[in-house]
Amino acid sequence: MRKGELFVLYDIQSDKWREECGIFGIFASQENVALATYWGLYALQHRGQESAGIAVTDGTVMDVQRGMGLVNEVFRNGLPDMPAHIAIGHVRYSTTGSSLLRNTQPLLVNYSGGQISLAHNGNLTNAHEIREKLEQRGSVFQTSIDSEVIVNLIARSSQATIEEKVIDSLAGVHGAYCLVIMTETKLIGVRDPHGFRPLCIGRLGEGWVLASESCALDAVGAEFVRDVDPGEMVIISKDGVTSRRFAESDRRAGCIFEYIYFARPDSVIDGQSVYQARFNMGRTLARESGFKADIVISVPDSGTTAALGYSHESGIPFAEGLMKNRYIGRTFIQPEQKKRDMGVRIKLNAVASVVKGKSVIMVDDSIVRGTTSGKIVRMLKDAGAKTVHMCVSSPPIGFPCYYGIDTSARKELIAATKKVEEIRQFIGADSLHYLSLEGLHASICNIPEKTLCNACFNCEYPAPTPCERDCASNKFVFEPGRN
Numbered sequence: 001m002r003k004g005e006l007f008v009l010y011d012i013q014s015d016k017w018r019e020e021c022g023i024f025g026i027f028a029s030q031e032n033v034a035l036a037t038y039w040g041l042y043a044l045q046h047r048g049q050e051s052a053g054i055a056v057t058d059g060t061v062m063d064v065q066r067g068m069g070l071v072n073e074v075f076r077n078g079l080p081d082m083p084a085h086i087a088i089g090h091v092r093y094s095t096t097g098s099s100l101l102r103n104t105q106p107l108l109v110n111y112s113g114g115q116i117s118l119a120h121n122g123n124l125t126n127a128h129e130i131r132e133k134l135e136q137r138g139s140v141f142q143t144s145i146d147s148e149v150i151v152n153l154i155a156r157s158s159q160a161t162i163e164e165k166v167i168d169s170l171a172g173v174h175g176a177y178c179l180v181i182m183t184e185t186k187l188i189g190v191r192d193p194h195g196f197r198p199l200c201i202g203r204l205g206e207g208w209v210l211a212s213e214s215c216a217l218d219a220v221g222a223e224f225v226r227d228v229d230p231g232e233m234v235i236i237s238k239d240g241v242t243s244r245r246f247a248e249s250d251r252r253a254g255c256i257f258e259y260i261y262f263a264r265p266d267s268v269i270d271g272q273s274v275y276q277a278r279f280n281m282g283r284t285l286a287r288e289s290g291f292k293a294d295i296v297i298s299v300p301d302s303g304t305t306a307a308l309g310y311s312h313e314s315g316i317p318f319a320e321g322l323m324k325n326r327y328i329g330r331t332f333i334q335p336e337q338k339k340r341d342m343g344v345r346i347k348l349n350a351v352a353s354v355v356k357g358k359s360v361i362m363v364d365d366s367i368v369r370g371t372t373s374g375k376i377v378r379m380l381k382d383a384g385a386k387t388v389h390m391c392v393s394s395p396p397i398g399f400p401c402y403y404g405i406d407t408s409a410r411k412e413l414i415a416a417t418k419k420v421e422e423i424r425q426f427i428g429a430d431s432l433h434y435l436s437l438e439g440l441h442a443s444i445c446n447i448p449e450k451t452l453c454n455a456c457f458n459c460e461y462p463a464p465t466p467c468e469r470d471c472a473s474n475k476f477v478f479e480p481g482r483n
C-alpha cells in the first residue's frame, strides 16, 4: 500500500450472489421483546448482511432503530430503549432499492389509523407499476424499496380494520412476500399465496414469535408451532392467535434454493429438514457422478452437509481440505485489486497436508459466476492436489430469480452461456458433475416436486416476472435493476 493511497471498504461477507432478507416478530408482554428480536436477527444474519433494524411498541407509541451493517454492528450502542410488548426486526440484502440507510427496514409510518411498522422478505414484481400509480395519486415515498408500496397501500386503504387494510393492499401485489407487520396492539404475519419464502410461528412462554426460519425460534428458546401457510395471515393480539386465508394459491412454489443454500441447515422449512435435504443431495450426487477419489472435501460453509452425504454414500473419507476464516467480515483492500480474487483468498485456504498428492472430490452447493470454484480449484492444485473432481449439489443455474434473491443478471450466470464441459474448462477442474433436477427433487423428499419453484434451473416462472421474457430464445427484454 502506498502512503495516501485511497482504500475502499469492501464487504467480503456480502460478496454473495444471492441472499435475501430475514424477518422476525414477537408478541410477549413478559419478555424483553427488543432483546429477543436482536437474538432472532442474529440467528438470521446469514439471510442478509447489509443492514438491520428493530421496531418496538409499548401499545401507544413506536420506536425504530436501523442501521447499515451486521446486527451486532447496528446495535453496538444498545437496543430501542422503551418498555415494549411487541417488536419486529429485519436483516436486509437488497433486491429492489440500493443498499442505503434510507432503505433499511422495518419501515415505520404514521397514518390516519395510527402507526404501522413493516418488515418484508421477498421481492414484488409489479412494485414499479403500483408505485407510479400511487405517485400519480399524490403519494410520496421515502425509500426506493418495493416494500414501501405495501405500507402505502395499507395506509390508503379505506377498509375498517388493519386486517382488512392489509388484505386490501395485497390484492394487486405480485411476487414474493413474507411480512411481519406491527401495530400498537397487534403483530401480523403474512405469507404470499405461492409461499416463495419461509415463515414460521413459535410459542415463547405466554407469547408468540414469527420468524423466517425455525433456527431463530431455537435461538430465543421458542417452541416451533407450525409454518404459516401460503396465502395465510396470522394475527396475534392479547387475545391470542387467529388465522385468515386472504388468497387462494393456484400454485404453491416454495423456493428450492432455501434447501440448497440459503437457509441454515438446522432449520426445518415446510416440514423438510434443511440438513437432511442437503445430506440427501450429497448422497444422490455420489450415485449420479460415480467419481472415485482418495478424499471428499467441501467448500465451507454451505457445501459441507452435501459433502458429508457424498462421503457417506460413496464410502470415500471426508476430510477438511479447505478452511474458512470464521472471522471474515469487512476488510479493506486496494481498489485496483480484483475484489473477488482477493475475497476468495481471504475467505478460504487449502490445507496442503490434507490434499497433497491426493485425488480430491470437491463438493459445493452451486456455481454461479464460477469465480469461487475457479479460484479454489487452482488453490487446491497449488497445494499439491493430484486431481480435482468438482461435484455441485444443484443443477446449472441458467435463469435469474425475481422472487427475493438478488441473483446476478443473466449474463453473469456462467451456466446461461456455457455448457457443462465449457464450465469445467473455465474452472480448471479435471471433471465436473451437477446434480440433476430429478436427483434434487428426490433429495428434498418431504416436499412434493410440484410445490417448489425451480425457475432458476428451468425458466418455469410460477408467477409474473417484471420483464418480458422469451424462454425460447432465452432473451430477457428487461433485467430488473437497482435504483
Ligand SMILES: O=P(O)(O)OC[C@H]1O[C@H](OP(=O)(O)OP(=O)(O)O)[C@H](O)[C@@H]1O
Residues within 6 Å of the ligand: 015, 016, 017, 261, 299, 300, 301, 302, 303, 364, 365, 366, 367, 368, 369, 370, 371, 372, 373
Ligand atoms: O460461482 P460463484 O459466483 O463464485 O458463487 C458460488 C459460491 O457462492 C456461495 O458461497 P458463499 O461465498 O456465498 O459462502 P458460504 O458458502 O460460506 O455461505 C456458494 O456456496 C458457492 O460457494
Ligand SMILES: NC(=O)CC[C@H](N)C(=O)O
Residues within 6 Å of the ligand: 019, 020, 021, 022, 092, 093, 094, 095, 096, 097, 105, 120, 121, 122, 123, 124, 145, 146, 147, 404, 405, 406
Ligand atoms: N432480500 C429481500 O427479501 C429484500 C426485501 C426487499 N425487496 C428489499 O429490497 O428490501
Ligand SMILES: [Mg+2]
Residues within 6 Å of the ligand: 299, 300, 301, 302, 303, 364, 365
Ligand atoms: Mg459457498
